[in-house]
Amino acid sequence: MDDISTGLLFALLACLIVISAYFSGSETGMMSLNRYRLKHLSNTGHKGAKRVERLLERPDRLIGLILIGNNLVNILASAIATIIGMRLYGDMGVAIATGVLTLVVLVFAEVTPKTVAALYPEKVSYISSVLLSVLMKVLSPLVVFVNLITNTFIRLLGLKPQSQGDDSLNPEELRTVVNEAGGLIPRRHQDMLISILDLEHxxxxxxxxxxxxxxxxxxxxxxxxxxxxxxxxxxxxxxxxxxxxxxxxxxxxxxxxxxxxxxxxxxxxxxxxxxxxxxxxxxxxxxxxxxxxxxxxxxxxxxxxxxxxxxxxxxxxxxxxxxxxxGEFTTSMAPSLAEEITPQSDGSFLIEGSANIRDINKSLRWKLPTDGPRTLNGLILEHLEHIPESKLSLFVAKHPMEIVELEENRIKLVKVFPTKVRKQS
Incomplete structure (x- = not known):
């Protein structure tokens, strides 16, 4: 190292920081990918997606490769920075080099590349997968050796290194995916997909x-x-x-x-x-x-x-x-929900007692209980535990309600306020 000029050492250090940033960004990009979109692109013949999918078949080896490369580069950068520091500031240069290199690595080789990779995981992953695929073949013996030692240590802790999480989605997770699709899926189609998931309930x-x-x-x-x-x-x-x-x-x-x-x-x-x-x-x-x-x-x-x-x-x-x-067909002979619910100027709704609670919840985004009676009339009667003889006010599921009209032994018309709207005194 004594024969190498300080300028060349600075250039080498800068190059190592760039390589470290590459490994850091690659790791974050690979781990941030949407696996379902990746599989879709791979099935359509996208070359970059196929490369990444092959690398992710063994995530333990991929992470091992990235960490081997990143640690080798960072250790070498630390050694070069120490030499430069000692040349410029003597013994104090060790401390100066350590502080400066820590800041530089943190900003330029960790936070910045990982942030960019998290924002654009596909672009980063598809580009970096080209070099990672080559490095995986070249350094395969070293990666396997390191993984062997790591897996042995994991087994000593009572864990199974080869066990992989299930990528399948349960209905609740799939419902979240549909709701989070935003503009990618039209709202009408989202409602239909959610309705299909709700059929089992x-x-x-x-x-x-x-x-x-x-x-x-x-x-x-x-x-x-x-x-x-x-x-x-x-x-x-x-x-x-x-x-x-x-x-x-x-x-x-x-x-x-x-x-x-x-x-x-x-x-x-x-x-x-x-x-x-x-x-x-x-x-x-x-x-x-x-x-x-x-x-x-x-x-x-x-x-x-x-x-x-x-x-x-x-x-x-x-x-x-x-x-x-x-949703409802126009040929249906039954009264539509629009005919059963009439908005009022004070924010309340006049609702027929025969209106289905599930339909009310879907239309008004309410959360009236659906595990009991099917209709609003049934819900109120269950809450009162008797058939009212006259008009009265009550709270059901945090909703202020007024019984407006009775007919024989059932409630025909109810005035219901949303939970955030309070009846005026």
Whole structure:
């Protein structure tokens, strides 16, 4: 070293700092990559992504290579800085060199390159992977030797060096990914994806048409009444029953009834019953994602929901499940959520008691409890534990509410305030 000029030592030191910055930035860039985007780019044939993916197949070796290179460079830089310091300031130069080199390495070889790599991980990783791939082949024996010693020490600590974390996402993590996609995925598509993930948490009981709203035809009615109901029915299928809905006898498609009407000699109760399909029954606790698959597997579009005693509690169609994913269809005969919720000038909302709580939460971004009753009427009655005889005010799930209108044994209309809006005294 004595034969080397001080100027050349400074140049060599600067070169080592640049190399140290390369290793530091490469490490941060590689570890900051979005693994799913990397896999996507690799599958589409991106050369840089394929190189990086090969390096990341053994992250222990990649980190070992980077740390070997970084430490060798930093130790050599420290030695050169010490020589320069002693040449310029004598014995005091050791302390001066240590302080100055620490600051230089911290700023130019650590913080700056790692910050840049964290901001632009793909650009840094794809470029640095070219040299790292070469170094991995050249220094492979040294990397394997160092990893062997490291893994042996890790085993002595009772750990498994080869165990790798699971890169799979659970539904909650996937939901976060979708929500954080921002402008990459249109908001409408985000809502649909989230709705698909929510299907497993929603049962058919949550979205069914309740028993008292099922429109069917009593086969024991007068024949003219039956024909009139068939010709005026707004639905594509109707339930046929005897006297009460629990005695269901079939599910009739109106297009089959229309065909029979054209054959006047064949149009009577007997032919109507023969044309009806067998009823498809569904347990009330069936998750929507399961029922969607069952509809597909059994080639069914509508089913009657039964409770644990076999009594009919509601009806659900394939369209009902699809509406949970894509939103309401304009052809739906049921009242839309916009018709059930009316905004008021004071920030409150007039809401029909029959409005579905889950729909209210999705529309207004509220968090009313959904683990109990399905409707706002049911939620208030559960909270009161009795049927109110007159209008009253109450708090439910931190929301101030006023019962505005009662009808028989149910709450018909409620005024609800958001949690941040307080009723004016």
């Amino acid at each position: 929603v049962t058919v009981n949550d979205i069914m048409v309740p028993r008292n709203e099922i429109t069917g035809i009593n086969i024991n009615d007068d024949w003219k009444s039956i024909v009139r109901q068939l010709t005026h029915s707004p639905h594509g299928r109707v339930v046929l029953y005897r006297d009460q809905i629990d005695e269901v006898v079939g599910m009739l498609r109106l297009r089959d009834a229309s065909r029979l009407m054209l054959e006047k000699n064949e149009f009577n109760k007997e032919t109507l019953l023969r044309a009806a399909d067998e009823v498809y029954f569904i347990p009330e606790s069936t998750p929507l994602n399961v029922q969607l698959l069952k509809f597909q597997r059994n080639k069914e579009r509508v089913g009657l929901i039964v409770d644990e005693y076999g009594d009919i509690v509601g009806l659900i169609t394939l369209e009902d499940i699809l509406e949970e994913i894509v």
